[in-house]
Amino acid sequence: MSKYIPTIGIEVHVELKTKTKIFSSSKNGYGSMANSLTNVVDLGYPGTLPTLNEEVINTAIKAAHVLNCKIRKKQHFDRKNYFYPDNPKNYQITEARTPIGYDGYVEIEINNEKKKIEIEEIHIEEDTCKSAHRGKVSLLDFNRAGVPLIEIVSKACIETNEEAKLYLEKLRQLLFYSDISDCKMEEGSMRCDANVSLRKNIADPLGTKCEIKNIGSISNVGIAISKEIERQAKLLDQGESFQEQTRRFDDKLNDTILMRVKETGNDYRYFPEPDIPYVIITDERIEKAISSLPMLPDQRKELYLSRGVSEVNATKIIANRNLSDYLNEFLDTNLNFQVATNLLLGDISGYLNRQEKEINQTELTKEKFIELVKKVEENTLTSKNVKDILDEYLETSQTLDELIQKNGISNITDESLLTEVVDKIILENPDSVKDYQAGKERAIKFLMGQIMKETKGSANPKLVNEILISKLNK
């Protein structure tokens, strides 16, 4: 394996989350009854003409921006001519010569090092029909015909399947966070093709490449690439040359299989689409589109870290956009973000997963969350207390105080009472006391545990800690 250097380029098609299709007023939606979201334009009826959904341009501007691309100010659409049953006009309207974005990159982190995966271009185009084959019959669903797509073409600068996966994860996160696309690979709103070639030395020209089409998940991209590297390496080992191929990933076989050997240069007879005038993008338009972008993952992370959130928590929160968006509602408060993320990622996530709910479907108002975080931060509530009342807190409009009272949570803050318990435990555990005095900090944890046990978890831990230390230090 290590004899060869793989070169990988990835093309990603992403369906844009717009209300209507790119060239017609049909609704852009997934999961509707077949052929219910279609009109004469989508069907390529004689005499029909495309219109242009401006929302698509704005969304593509955002995509170009978040992928660090330069934005082209003057573009035209082109016709890509080819016959295929899923291609209603037998030409696809695309931006072949003037992609809206170019020369961009996405930064990934691999082995603790940052690497820029360069992006050649982003162009806008229309999606085709979905076809389904039933024995001798083929069925066409035009709901997808004319759904806006952007195609993101990376440079051939990816060296391992690990990098490919990280690149796609990052891409998905960025596009999802920017409200550009749902990026649901299982629904086809994000689709990947990978080009793989091998060569012996970095100075050699690129080897014969093979394209693997329409891989259904990011982990399968990883598998497909490593299988393809293996396949090509074996052929090269045997001294065989091979032709350019188009392959597809079969998830049952867990391997790539041949679709077709590439014929000499596809001839798409491109020419500028005469039905759509030039698209001119002004600086104001770019600014407006960019200013409407939600906060991006990297920005969020930086912000969370600056608010005292641990690296681990910050990464985890960002992986769940709903939680991150929820947390961002507290940016202008003095909420303890570390405690807040602990709660969100811990018991609250547990509840949401159990109930299959999103956080905005609960009764956790902003005020109620602030109250909860505060009480936990002050140790007025122990983690056991939180567990006891959380479900009710999330499901009803009751206040924390009401629930504390109702559940008989007597968070013992009576100093004399606590001193009694502390004295008792110190007496019962002379060895631990000795350990502590010998400098073993761990001993204090054990003693604390014993005190909490004695009080059935209702002692105020902060207070206990203070009393215990002062006693031990006497």
Add this chain to the structure above:
Amino acid sequence: MSKYLDLSLIEINELLKSKKITPTDLVLECFEKIEKNKDLNCFITLDKEGALEKAKSLEDKEIKSLTYGIPIAIKDNIVTKNIKTTAASKMLENFIPIYDADVVKKINDADMIIIGKTNMDEFAMGSSTQTSFFGNTKNPWNKSLVPGGSSGGSAAAVSARLTPIALGSDTGGSIRQPSSFCGIVGLKPTYGRVSRYGLIAFASSLDQIGPMTRNVYENALVLNAICGKSSNDLTSYETNEDFTRLIGKDIEGMKIAIPKFYMSDAIDKEIKDKLNNIIDLLKSKNCTIDYVDIKYIDKAVPLYQIIAMGEASSNLARFDGIRYGYSYENPKDIRDLYFKTRRFGFGNEVKRRIMIGSYLLSGKNATTYYNKAMAIRDDMRNSFLKVYQDYDLIIGPTATTKAYPLGQDLDDAVKAFMDDILTIPVNMAGLPAMSLPIGFSTDHLPIGMQIIAAPFKEAKIYQLASFIEKELNLDLCPKLGGESNE
């Protein structure tokens, strides 16, 4: 037989307003005439039932315009909901559209009555209406001659007074040349003036729908009704004006240019003579007449062929037998369906143009031919626009010849294009132009002149045309069907 339809729209309107006649009378007269002149083969589809229904429904409506209740024929490449639209092709022999073209909606809104769909060259490819799958149309002035094309059915129908108004489409002269051959007034508006939505595309960057009428004033009225920006056509423009406003206004001192190319030896002497008469007439009104050069105008035909056929090859790709239209039965596989549907569905001229167009866009040819042609086209347009800095209008003949015998030129694809050398430059530059009858040949065939304006200056065309029309006062009714038109 009543003869209301030979009256002017103003006269008909007065009769309608005074309730002496109803729209139904007009429709019935129309169909009587069509029946009598069936041999002209002007129509592919007639919609008598629909027309009578519309006429009836109009009776309760207030008469708001001169177009109220007026029958109109629509070229069969403009889609009409529930009325068969064939583009004169076997490919669409039984195609019934499920939507109306923008112009059809506007025609309906103007209270006009659609009587049927006119014959044409298949997919508007031709200039004699002989490539129609439904047989050729005859010229009402002499039935052994072509009516011109591709809007030959519309031109012949108006010429024979089967309908006062028809719509045509013009990609390289398809409104103006048949108008010239049939002695009617045909206008190709500025590219973008009329929405193309619903016009079955031939060459998208050149196609334009326009009115074909008996006289200049009525032509302007129809353009008033059909123009305007449409949200369905990104290449259409918002324009709001009355095209009749300069009609009858003095033309004294107008500045007029004639491209030298338009008076070359390629033009029939008889036609040049007629045009010279017009030049004298204009000079007598103190108009300036200058001869000018326009860059690349002599190369317009090959440039046009590259662009038109390239675009056509793509526009006609959608006819594949899958969703609508002719579909070859029991194909072996999808390739077989494509091949046989297109082999048997298209006629020879259409296939020839698709093949040439595909070749021209193929691989490197796209840069060698198409891109270059587009660049030269810009130069030609700019050269035209420069002339309009100093002149109001450009004039010249519409066609190099008068109507010629049926069957002639059928096998000579190149010569057929030469019919259009004077009209094509106008489409290439996106300008508005009219063909106006200016007299007859010695064998009494109509001859037309072209009046070409700067973009969106149609009103100027109507001004000059109305002046010439009035001065010449020609009898433009062909003597037909043994019936006198006196």
